[in-house]
Amino acid sequence: MVIKTTRSNEAMGAKGEANRQHIVDVADNLFYQKGYNQTSFTDIAEASEIPRGNFYYYFKTKDEILLAVIEHRVVMIRSMLQTWDQEFTTPLDKLKRFAHILRVEGQDVCQFGCPLGSLTIELGKAQQELQSQAKGMFDVFREWLVKQFSDLGYPDNANHLAMQLMSRIQGIVVMAHAYNDPAFIETSANEIESWIDSLKKTN
Amino acid sequence: MVIKTTRSNEAMGAKGEANRQHIVDVADNLFYQKGYNQTSFTDIAEASEIPRGNFYYYFKTKDEILLAVIEHRVVMIRSMLQTWDQEFTTPLDKLKRFAHILRVEGQDVCQFGCPLGSLTIELGKAQQELQSQAKGMFDVFREWLVKQFSDLGYPDNANHLAMQLMSRIQGIVVMAHAYNDPAFIETSANEIESWIDSLKKTN
């Protein structure tokens, strides 16, 4: 028996909620692998085995599906960061775990790029209202990184260091994706970790 | 009087050649500002004031327009690098001129991202045949950078240094685009230039 206490839509029961989440999950993958504008309702319908027409019961427009995907990603990112906060104690270890994403996601990244970066770039071209929503995913990471750099002893330029680290990782991903080069990711991940280590204060 | 000695199509006269080039120029801008898949024939027709149907006299498919745009960009890049080779003598100055692109293109980059990077990412999702063509634009830069790093005294890891420099610039562009932040470009350009200076060998 399934008992659900929270509902994102008052008129939606447990079954509907599960269907809605299934659509979001499938759309999340497809938007990453094919791009938002290149993913059709038919694509999502076939992958989710939910008829096209049903989508309009859960979402009024395609844009609303994207917003739900972004919200879902934000929740997943927050949850991941929370796990890291429990697994690692020092800011240095937490920062290195962040950089380690490169290796964990290396294969996907070479094929499809960064889920955050590629979506932001796509939307930034001509759908800037949606892009500013997607930017929220970067903000979650950035705010967490700012805290780590502050704790490490760089309270004054913590935000720039956070931007710098995210920027370096984005760049590595773009070039690794362009050249489909996993070795470049590996080498670059080592360099990033060395850089993080070099920020350790001895006093 | 216009005398043309080279023709990319045997059956095409001077007028046709000019029209063809005009289509390529307009498509180049639109593909950059709206993305390839989000740019329609109607968009190009309106911006160029050439009727939709005429395109098929010059190009068999939309993909062929993209290939012509990529070829055109490669030519422009080569020409730019040649100018730099004439304007600057030392590899250090040439590398710094490369990094200076960030400042020159700062405004466009904040709005639309990198013309090479954003196109490569878009095509990498589900049009990999086209992406491998777009990669050629990166290759022109990379091979030139490899020569500069070799001349600077790093013949063994010149290719990695080239990838590293391009990677850093791509990352800066992605974040500056995501946050629409020209100041981040300015600061980062200074950091890149300091890094290039630090590579100078004293012996």
Add this chain to the structure above:
DNA sequence: GTCTATAATACGATAGAC
């Protein structure tokens, strides 16, 4: 809540007159 049928539009591409 679920599903089918279909509207309304935009797309890339073709045919053929001039």
Add this chain to the structure above:
DNA sequence: GTCTATCGTATTATAGAC
């Protein structure tokens, strides 16, 4: 070489039966 008219398809979205 130029231009118009149009085909066939794919798209998002709606209407309405169940």
